[in-house]
Amino acid sequence: MGLKKKIVSKLAKIADNDWIPNEEHLTELVHLLNDAKDDTETQEKIRNVDLKVLTSLLTAYRATCCDLDIGIYQVLQTLEKFGTDFSDLQPLVFGDEARKNYDNLRKMGLDLHVRITPDDAIKTYFDAPTLWNTVKYHIRPVTEDNAEKIYDVRFVLRFFNSILYPASPLTSKLFVEHNCLALLFSATSSSDSSVRALAFACLQKFVNHLQELNTEIFAEKALILYLIRIFKHGFDTSVPRVSSMITHFFARVSKLILNPSHDVYPQIMAFLCMKPIFDIQNVPEFYKLLFSSSPEHYTEEREWVLSLISEAMLEPMDYQVLQNRAGIKLLLSSFASVWLDRKSRSLILRTLQNAVQMPSVAHDLFTREGLHMWITSVIHSGRFNRWEKNYLSQVFCSLLENERKYQRGEKGKEQACKAATAASRICSKKILSILEGISKDPQFPGEQEKALASINRIEKAIGNKWKRKKKFNAEE
Known part of the structure; x- marks a missing residue:
């Protein structure tokens, strides 16, 4: 069977009323369509694909990042590249809720069919909390746990683009309230x-x-x-890649604007009105909010900026933006201070955990910030509970593992490796002594398990080789 017949056959199956979406079937179809990228005859044949095929794909689609939805998106995208016209289906609503809309379109035709309004499309087919999850997590690698909890930004942005036409009846306030504007800011990262x-x-x-x-x-x-104008005027290039520290700030502020009763509202609005030019190389209002002088809302302001930093620490460029204000030093020095409450400490720990997941950042924290020594010193404090000590240990484990990978890699140096190994062993002994105490306490089984897991990770990291791999020595 030729390529054209194979594609037509698989598309015909999708048009069947009893078609059940299948990842394997979609993957095969995507491969076949990719093989036809230079075959103009095949493209001409499938360009005018049956409307039932498109509507079946869209009703099976949920716009998430799971494998099934990605497969459907790739099929739709390839058909669009081949010249398939989707204008009759606009706006491209999806899921089971869209079935009735597309059935009416097929029965009544374009002349009598009433298109869904942009407002109804947003309210019916997009979940505001899921859009906010997408704002926070779409930059991170997709996992099985979060694949169905975030939207595919490629589709969502195309959808927004289709409803933002001139004289659109879209309600601007709804667009902001539903976290759509927040997603636009976040997508620039x-x-x-x-x-x-x-x-x-x-x-x-x-x-x-x-x-x-x-x-x-x-x-x-x-x-x-x-x-929006402040955001757009802060860049020299037309399509820059913006740090998540900046885009998350604007995403949060877009929601904050509609909530004047929020405790942080006066401080943020004062900042925006005072500074018409925005510095994209620093965390906005980091000092003022972290060391808030507000007599009533100092806790809320501090937690607001710490939440921003912990969620936006996604890539090395985000770490660099924070470091432009000596951010890590400030967080480490503040951690053991009496003015910091437990929630703020947990946000700092989350920031550190996100940071040490990145190998280059972990190496910088190890060599320049001495994070391993800082953890060793504070973990012995009696002010911190088991949960915080376990969290510190987990940060230490990730730091140790990534530093070992760095020393084993191409950039590893002999003298630096010796120093890193010695420092790691000294710090590990002190941290292991704390973890052993937690692991022997049966009163808190959850923390006991965490401590045992950290002990195993530390012992494994210390026991493995740290010297640079021989293959990199041979290349020199």
């Missing part, structure tokens, strides 16, 4: 240049939409417009 370009294009379209003459009036409209 993507490593995919096409995603960033689409995010910036959508931001500009939303600016145009806000400026249109319409009947929608709400108090925060001017502030939202001002926020």
